Amino acid sequence: MKLDFSQPYDFKKIEDGIYRKWEESGYFNPDKLPGKRKKVFTMVMAPPNITGSLHMGHALEYTLSDALARYKRMQGYKTLWLPGTDHAGIATQNAVEKELKKEGLFRHQLGREKFLEKVWAWREKYGHIIIQQLKSLGVSADWSRLRFTMDQDYQKAVAEAFIHYYEKGWIYRGERTINWCSRCATSLSDLEIEYKEEDGKFYYIKYGPLTLGTARPETKLGDTALAVNPKDKRYKKYVGKEIEIQSVDPSIPREAEPKLKTIKIKVIADPAADPEFGTGVIKVTPAHDIADFEIWQRHPEVPITQVIGPNGRMSEKAGIRYRDLKVVEARKQIVEDMQKLGLLEKIEEYKHNVAHCYRCGTMIEPMLSQQWFLKMPELAKLAIYNVKKGKIKFHPKRWEKVYFDWLKNIKDWCISRQIWWGHRLPVWQHDPICIPKSGGENNFEDCALWQASLNEPKCRKCLAGFHQSEDVLDTWFSSALWPFAALGWPMKTGDLDKFYPTDVLMNDRGIINLWDARMIFSGLEFMGKIPFRVLSVHATVLTREGQRMSKSLGTGIDPMELIAKYGRDAVRFAIIWQAMGGQDIRWSEDALIAGKKFLNKIWNASRFVFSQSQSPDKIDFAQKPRPQTNDDKKIMANFQKNKKIISRRLESYEFGPALRVFYDFFWHDFCDQYLESSKKQVQDPKLKSNTGRILIYILGNSLKILHPFLPHITEAIASEKFGLKNNLLIAESWPR
């Protein structure tokens, strides 16, 4: 490629082709970087989902990471930025199911194996799109080390981790009321649900002598007790007694008029009942409410009735009157029935937060089911201790609080999911568990084994045969191993030796607990070392109006469109320009204009400088010229000063301020002032050649400093016009 400085700056002509040069050089691979490079710098990329296409959040994260990686590379570090993609269990499965639906297919019609074939085919087809998009941003990751969280080796790592926990006795199987998404047909952890405030109704229902309030009257069919606060004097006389109440008879067919039925229900005392709220009486529905389940654990004598099925419809046990109705339909029906029978005292309007699936938005149905759990107390302790001791630094520090708050009140992690796409649990089991329900933790040893210990394919207790668990692991269980599993763990690889622990992890605040915390305790547990030294939590990109960018809301901005319109470097400029710290960014198109103008400025300043030296060869700019005039002294000193500030800013992950400082120097000090005075200086034969050297020196070194931010234009100019030790700017050393 030949640069034509007689033409105005055109990003299309300049940027294309640069990326290929870098890839061909091999410099993204730390082992192929020139020079001695004793110091090592490592980052792992937060692996994007294979379902995804690049959004502004990615563009921000990867641009900042890339700037850091390039800076460190130039600083002489053996720099590894390890890329990958995530299989993203539920998200990907949903995407493929949607695709199938277009053909009128449903995953159960295909069966597990066929369905997984479809997912792999889908991954082949779409999984690389995001990689291409990353490349068009200029991401300097080592693609030769690209990993996928469902690679063969990675699957081994996940199984190894599971077995490790299993042998420690930290994995158990239990029957619990968990968050259930009836659309995805799987359990979800607490971190995988989102609350939305919704208008609802609050129903006051007569229970014999008592009245209680509830937002979910349909779960009344699964009530097995009433609870009051032990200190509540109003209800003291009922505690421990069974009371007789009139209730709706669920055995009357739906077509017929509702009838009353007399049932008995026990009143228990439990601190979970708040005397201040409602009437102070609550119904206990352990199978469909997580808080009620916890009450049940304190009162195991209370029976459990499951009246809602995994499909989100009322079950057999709800009685023929309600059976098969969707939850909301059943609610309508039972309210109507109770009204007719005079059981409903009053209805109030109220607002409350309703849980939804974070992947598909369906309302969460708490549901009793058998799941696998990982005990968290010891792991949480490790994670807290190491951050408290400062082994891992959070930037900005305030995010530590979010991390500590979660870990301090940690609950055991529900790690099983009832989907097909993911890491299948390496356990062989029979269903249901034959140990009697105790409410506590089930001793599952007799009911499940991991493969290696499976010499007796029958349960010692009930003699039932074993089969491999149908469940897969929570996606985050495998992501938690990323910093070391991506480097080859559990094998003892050279990479693991060289590159673990990593230096910096950069990501959005939304996954501090979902991912970062889990990497921290996993790293400590399996490697005995923290997975990264610094967690840099970057801003979230919002719309100009301050809304969340989202495809479904139509508020998203596609970075690829911006790149097509403004070019890669201009988009990077706009991102970094606005990345002023942890503060959220209200995306402003003005920054793109500023970027465009700045690139034009660089181009034209270069044109001027090169017009001063007609050397046909590549120009040497390594020699530091001696300043002669006052203007010479000023520009040389200013360059030194600003270079130092940039380094300091970058070391503390202040990308925006770093860029702005140098923008100011380059535009005003160098172009507006020195370039202008140089025009006079070159008239003087005594100053002419030295002035030329200063122009070259400042320009060449400015391109170096701007390279982490604007890699394409700087590389294009420098690698063509300047004599570089390794032919490319990317492998040059940072100015001294």
Place this chain on the structure above:
RNA sequence: GCGCGCGUAGCUCAGUUGGUUAGAGUACUUGCUCGACACGCAAGGGGUCGGAGGUUCGAAUCCUCCCGCGCGCACCA
């Protein structure tokens, strides 16, 4: 309910431990096509720094309260 963050020029944002006429980008006004660049240069208009108190010789910067916006967490029956 608890916690966190934010409210500074029309718009998007800086403003490091309190200290001279509060800055940048963008937009706007005027002049300038002089051999890097009109995606430019030079000059300029525009802010009682959300509000009210307080500390101080001095506060956008520290303290208290209030108002507005955003986010996170909570056993929300």
